[in-house]
Amino acid sequence: MLRISRLTDYGTMILVHLAARPDECCPASDVAAHTRLALPTVQKLLKLLARGDLVRSVRGAEGGYTLARPASGISAADILGVLEGPLGLTECSTESHQCELEAGCQVSSAWQKLDRAIRRALDDISLADLAEPPREFPVLNLSGRSLQARPATPAPPPRNRNRTGARP
Amino acid sequence: MLRISRLTDYGTMILVHLAARPDECCPASDVAAHTRLALPTVQKLLKLLARGDLVRSVRGAEGGYTLARPASGISAADILGVLEGPLGLTECSTESHQCELEAGCQVSSAWQKLDRAIRRALDDISLADLAEPPREFPVLNLSGRSLQARPATPAPPPRNRNRTGARP
DNA sequence: GTCATACTGGACTAAGATAGTCCCATATGC
DNA sequence: GCATATGGGACTATCTTAGTCCAGTATGAC
Ligand code: FES
Ligand code: FES
Numbered sequence: 001m002l003r004i005s006r007l008t009d010y011g012t013m014i015l016v017h018l019a020a021r022p023d024e025c026c027p028a029s030d031v032a033a034h035t036r037l038a039l040p041t042v043q044k045l046l047k048l049l050a051r052g053d054l055v056r057s058v059r060g061a062e063g064g065y066t067l068a069r070p071a072s073g074i075s076a077a078d079i080l081g082v083l084e085g086p087l088g089l090t091e092c093s094t095e096s097h098q099c100e101l102e103a104g105c106q107v108s109s110a111w112q113k114l115d116r117a118i119r120r121a122l123d124d125i126s127l128a129d130l131a132e133p134p135r136e137f138p139v140l141n142l143s144g145r146s147l148q149a150r151p152a153t154p155a156p157p158p159r160n161r162n163r164t165g166a167r168p
Numbered sequence: 169m170l171r172i173s174r175l176t177d178y179g180t181m182i183l184v185h186l187a188a189r190p191d192e193c194c195p196a197s198d199v200a201a202h203t204r205l206a207l208p209t210v211q212k213l214l215k216l217l218a219r220g221d222l223v224r225s226v227r228g229a230e231g232g233y234t235l236a237r238p239a240s241g242i243s244a245a246d247i248l249g250v251l252e253g254p255l256g257l258t259e260c261s262t263e264s265h266q267c268e269l270e271a272g273c274q275v276s277s278a279w280q281k282l283d284r285a286i287r288r289a290l291d292d293i294s295l296a297d298l299a300e301p302p303r304e305f306p307v308l309n310l311s312g313r314s315l316q317a318r319p320a321t322p323a324p325p326p327r328n329r330n331r332t333g334a335r336p
Numbered sequence: 337g338t339c340a341t342a343c344t345g346g347a348c349t350a351a352g353a354t355a356g357t358c359c360c361a362t363a364t365g366c
Numbered sequence: 367g368c369a370t371a372t373g374g375g376a377c378t379a380t381c382t383t384a385g386t387c388c389a390g391t392a393t394g395a396c
Binding site: 173174175206208209212226227228229230231 | 353354355356357358362363364365366
Binding site: 027028029043046047050051057058059060061062063064065 | 339342343344345
């Protein structure tokens with residue numbers, strides 16, 4: 001119920017990746033390699049994120065993407081707003097009150113109450129929250145290498161589709 | 169963002185209708201007529217709701233549907249659970265932890281935090297809340313007729329599709 | 337100046353979810 | 367027996383999503 005789209009999930013992973021490298025300018029190919037997502041998908045998402053002013057882009061050689069603001073200034077609501085559009089919980093709770101009969105409908109007011117509750121929760125979570133490692137890596141950190149050097153890179157692939165290099 | 173499906177919205181309207189008539193056994197045709205939804209759609213939804221134990225059905229002549237429990241005992245989470253399935257916010261937050269790498273993924277824990285927040289909000293809203301009229305009908309009540317006699321009937325059509333009688 | 341690198345914009349297809357309809361079987365009261 | 371209902375499921379049209387690809391443009395390195 002109430003699922004967010006897979007692209008949004010991917011987009012969040014990308015943002016997390018960028019958040020871990022505040023001073024680097026990462027090209028899409030880099031991001032794809034590190035997140036293990038397919039390159040075209042990453043490109044598409046980065047374009048969307050740039051258009052939504054969540055990341056800043058630099059064109060040309062040595063170009064790439066950076067977060068537009070510090071991670072703490074980007075909320076989950078921002079991310080969903082950019083990647084899923086400004087749709088409300090129901091079609092009636094959209095801004096463009098297309099349902100002109102709202103006052104007569106018993107359902108709308110309570111749905112909107114719920115809608116506000118969700119928005120509040122979304123506002124409370126920042127990208128920084130999303131990015132912080134929940135706990136230590138359980139298995140993969142045997143090498144004793146500095147976590148600082150490769151903050152998010154060794155994270156295992158998220159799910160078993162849309163990997164890179166799937167082109168035959 | 170985070171939209172619930174239109175059928176779920178319809179289903180809620182149907183439940184609200186039944187909630188207003190706790191002691192009647194309403195056939196689907198009745199519900200369709202009063203909610204102004206198309207009959208086949210109403211039938212389908214009532215079947216789903218019956219299977220999800222939110223409404224009780226009586227077969228045969230004089231049969232129909234009633235709420236399985238008082239409206240205050242049916243939460244929004246129940247409704248969404250029955251009509252949209254038990255899907256989590258992301259595919260990773262489903263019960264069947266298909267993403268075996270959860271511990272390594274930075275994103276999951278915060279998404280699940282959000283998921284819990286939403287569930288809590290859903291649990292807090294009951295069908296009784298959804299059913300209570302938000303305020304008086306603004307225009308339609310000029311006739312001075314008793315509201316009690318037709319509690320939810322004069323509510324205007326919810327949106328401009330899927331009306332009854334669309335069959336040529 | 338030329339070239340390789342990278343973003344920009346949009347078109348396009350395949351797959352999947354959603355909405356809506358219809359049919360046949362079964363139960364029940366009159 | 368028959369009209370009235372629900373139960374179960376199949377089916378199609380349509381919209382959305384996911385994923386890919388290409389032609390264009392900007393920019394730094396050589
Ligand atoms: S991608 Fe599955 S837990 Fe993060
Ligand atoms: S159906 Fe639109 S406000 Fe209720």
